[in-house]
Amino acid sequence: MPNMSLKKNPMPSQEPEVRNKNFSEVALGYTEEMAVDEAQRCLHCKNMPCVKGCPVCIDIPGFIKKIADRDFEGAYEVIAESSSLPAVCGRVCPQETQCEGVCVRGIKGEPVGIGRLERFAADYHNANFKGEVHKPESNGKKVAVIGAGPAGLTCAGDLAKKGYDVTVFEALHLAGGVLVYGIPEFRLPKSIVSKEIDGLKAIGVKVETNMIIGRTLTVDDLFADGFKAVFIGSGAGLPRFMNIPGENLKGVYSANEFLTRVNLMKAYKEDSDTPIKQNRRVAVVGGGNVAMDAARCAKRLGAEEVYIVYRRSENELPARAEEIEHAKEEGIIFKTLTNPTEIIGDENSFVSAIKCVSMELGEPDESGRRRPVVKEGSEHIIDVDCVVMSIGTSPNPLIRNTTEGLETNRHGCIVTKDESGLTSREGVYAGGDAVTGAATVILAMGAGKSAAAAIDEYLK
Numbered sequence: 001m002p003n004m005s006l007k008k009n010p011m012p013s014q015e016p017e018v019r020n021k022n023f024s025e026v027a028l029g030y031t032e033e034m035a036v037d038e039a040q041r042c043l044h045c046k047n048m049p050c051v052k053g054c055p056v057c058i059d060i061p062g063f064i065k066k067i068a069d070r071d072f073e074g075a076y077e078v079i080a081e082s083s084s085l086p087a088v089c090g091r092v093c094p095q096e097t098q099c100e101g102v103c104v105r106g107i108k109g110e111p112v113g114i115g116r117l118e119r120f121a122a123d124y125h126n127a128n129f130k131g132e133v134h135k136p137e138s139n140g141k142k143v144a145v146i147g148a149g150p151a152g153l154t155c156a157g158d159l160a161k162k163g164y165d166v167t168v169f170e171a172l173h174l175a176g177g178v179l180v181y182g183i184p185e186f187r188l189p190k191s192i193v194s195k196e197i198d199g200l201k202a203i204g205v206k207v208e209t210n211m212i213i214g215r216t217l218t219v220d221d222l223f224a225d226g227f228k229a230v231f232i233g234s235g236a237g238l239p240r241f242m243n244i245p246g247e248n249l250k251g252v253y254s255a256n257e258f259l260t261r262v263n264l265m266k267a268y269k270e271d272s273d274t275p276i277k278q279n280r281r282v283a284v285v286g287g288g289n290v291a292m293d294a295a296r297c298a299k300r301l302g303a304e305e306v307y308i309v310y311r312r313s314e315n316e317l318p319a320r321a322e323e324i325e326h327a328k329e330e331g332i333i334f335k336t337l338t339n340p341t342e343i344i345g346d347e348n349s350f351v352s353a354i355k356c357v358s359m360e361l362g363e364p365d366e367s368g369r370r371r372p373v374v375k376e377g378s379e380h381i382i383d384v385d386c387v388v389m390s391i392g393t394s395p396n397p398l399i400r401n402t403t404e405g406l407e408t409n410r411h412g413c414i415v416t417k418d419e420s421g422l423t424s425r426e427g428v429y430a431g432g433d434a435v436t437g438a439a440t441v442i443l444a445m446g447a448g449k450s451a452a453a454a455i456d457e458y459l460k
Contacts, residue, residue: 003040006109020330035120039068049102055446076125084157090119133202139163144227149177151233151432154448169211214398236433246343251351255390279386286390292323311339420454
């Protein structure tokens with residue numbers, strides 16, 4: 001009997017005034033009964049628009065039916081046929097603009113909680129699976145993957161399932177890419193990422209850390225070592241700044257550095273020694289998911305006031321609606337239609353304030369959003385002692401500068417010939433943020449999946 005409730009089962013979560021003081025996961029996950037009840041809201045549409053809305057084409061009605069039938073492990077198996085990182089996607093994927101955005105139930109109510117159900121199935125598997133993982137028979141062909149982020153891990157997992165001998169080369173000391181250095185513990189526990197990576201290792205994926213391609217080895221070295229194809233999924237880790245006066249002051253960070261100090265250097269632990277714990281008033285410049293992550297981390301680290309400073313209106317905020325709502329609940333102050341023009345320092349070159357102007361929205365720009373223009377006579381000061389710049393990133397130039405024949409565009413992104421990820425260099429494929437610039441985890445995974453299929457065809 002279908003559940004015709006117009007609303008999703010709400011996600012249990014920590015109370016705002018509790019969670020903004022700790023780094024434990026905010027969302028607590030569905031119980032079995034809640035998952036079954038939510039799964040029964042699915043109408044199992046003939047056209048399956050949700051599948052078309054998923055970048056990795058998960059059989060969404062298929063795994064939801066398994067949950068409705070209380071076959072939770074079976075639900076995981078259906079998801080795992082298409083996704084190498086289901087517990088990650090169930091937490092950080094922007095379902096509201098993808099699978100849930102086209103769910104038929106969303107026409108006259110709320111869509112089915114697809115992401116919440118994916119998370120439930122993955123968490124159930126991780127907590128209860130005791131069987132042996134089947135390792136595919138090797139076909140004897142070696143493939144190198146550069147970058148252990150979402151694109152690289154997905155490509156590696158799909159190729160390993162086909163019997164390829166896959167080695168992932170990661171510049172940092174931990175695999176996971178943005179999943180470990182960028183997304184905070186309270187949104188994506190690192191134990192979840194580690195579990196997913198262990199699953200890939202179990203089917204034969206090798207991971208070599210502290211390997212900077214372009215320094216430790218080059219792409220040419222990889223081919224010389226016997227790899228028959230290379231996938232570049234090195235992400236977009238080079239931060240952008242506004243180039244305004246004062247950006248070289250003490251207390252100005254890129255969001256990448258700020259979040260890396262929190263996530264990899266464990267700034268949230270009591271015995272950690274890092275300057276980002278000493279801030280009382282923090283301004284985060286930007287309005288995306290990364291900006292929300294940085295602001296919510298700053299609050300948890302003890303800042304009394306944390307501002308999101310964004311030059312467009314709240315309607316244009318690019319962050320997920322859920323992340324904006326959580327930030328507001330946790331006490332983050334939103335200063336929209338506000339743009340910094342200068343960072344002011346004290347006599348010791350530490351940040352003491354930011355000078356801003358108020359904005360108003362004019363005609364649409366090339367992105368389709370109304371262009372912000374300065375409101376005359378609106379200059380004002382906000383007292384802060386820390387500024388986090390979260391205005392985007394671009395690919396690190398190291399690989400493109402050390403790889404002959406690799407075409408890039410004016411933004412430094414690798415140019416690919418089509419959706420397969422084939423680059424201008426034979427046998428070299430690329431995908432994720434290294435190609436598109438900063439985007440979402442699931443889009444990077446989709447690119448890794450497409451490239452794996454193309455590499456398989458190439459090597460056959």
